[in-house]
Amino acid sequence: MIKESIKHILKKMGQISNEDTEKKINDCTTFIQSARITNFLAPLLVNFSYLPLTDAAAGPHYYAHILNDIIINNKKSIVDIGSGISTILIARLLKINNISASIISIDHDKNWQNIVSSILKRDGVDQYVTFIDSPIIKSNEYTWYDKTKIVFPDDYSIDTLLIDGPIGITAHLARFEAVPFLKKYLSRNCYTIYLHDTDRPDEKEIVRLWAMDLPYAKISVFNRYTLFSYGNKFEFYPQSIL
Known part of the structure; x- marks a missing residue:
C-alpha cells in the first residue's frame, strides 16, 4: 500500500523512469521507516544533550x-x-x-x-x-x-x-x-x-x-x-x- 502510494507520487512529480522506479521507491520506503523508528526513540532524544552523529554511527x-x-x-x-x-x-x-x-x-x-x-x-x-x-x-x-x-x-x-x-x-x-x-x-x-x-x-x-x-x-x-x-x-x- 505505502509503496504504491510512493510510486504514484514520484510518477506525478516526474521523478522516476522504468529503470530506477524500484530503487527510488525502496529509498523512500527506507526513509519513512527510519523516520518512524526515530519517532519511537523520541523519549530518549528530547530534553537530553545533543548526540554527536558521525559516519560510524549506526541507524x-x-x-x-x-x-x-x-x-x-x-x-x-x-x-x-x-x-x-x-x-x-x-x-x-x-x-x-x-x-x-x-x-x-x-x-x-x-x-x-x-x-x-x-x-x-x-x-x-x-x-x-x-x-x-x-x-x-x-x-x-x-x-x-x-x-x-x-x-x-x-x-x-x-x-x-x-x-x-x-x-x-x-x-x-x-x-x-x-x-x-x-x-x-x-x-x-x-x-x-x-x-x-x-x-x-x-x-x-x-x-x-x-x-x-x-x-x-x-x-x-x-x-x-x-x-x-x-x-x-x-x-x-x-x-x-x-
Whole structure:
C-alpha cells in the first residue's frame, strides 16, 4: 500500500523512469521507516544533550532493536564495544525506565570516550557506565584491543554484547576476536550479540566464523547488522508499521 502510494507520487512529480522506479521507491520506503523508528526513540532524544552523529554511527533500527531487547528480555549486563550513541541511548533508557542494569563500554580512543562520558554526566546517567580504555594491538593472528586491559570478575555474565568497534579498516577481520575472547562470559541462560557493519566483506566472514563457535545461537541478518540470539523468550525486532 505505502509503496504504491510512493510510486504514484514520484510518477506525478516526474521523478522516476522504468529503470530506477524500484530503487527510488525502496529509498523512500527506507526513509519513512527510519523516520518512524526515530519517532519511537523520541523519549530518549528530547530534553537530553545533543548526540554527536558521525559516519560510524549506526541507524535508528539498530538502536531500537537493542533497546527493545533490553526492555522485553530484561537484560542486565551490557558490554558495548565501540563507545558512542548506543552507550548514551542505553544509559538514558535505564534511567527513564528505572532499570537496574549496567554497561561496560570498551574503546581504544580515550578522547572519544571523554566526549561520550561528558554527555552521560550532563544527562545524569553516567552511573550506569563503566569505561575501559584499551589500545588496539597485534596479538597472535589478529589485531584487536589489548586483552590485558579488559578484565571482568570471574562470575560476570554478559547477556547483551554490542560490537561496533574497532573501526573495520584498522586490520583484516578487526572485530573477530570479540566472541572468542568474551565467549566464556556469555550468559548460559540467554544472550544477544549484535555485530554492526555486516554489509562489509570482513564482517560477513566474521559472522560465518562465529556461527561455528556459537552453534546454538539463532542468526538473523538485517540491513547493516547481524544478530546472534540464544535463549531469549520474546522477539524484539522494532516493527516499522508501514
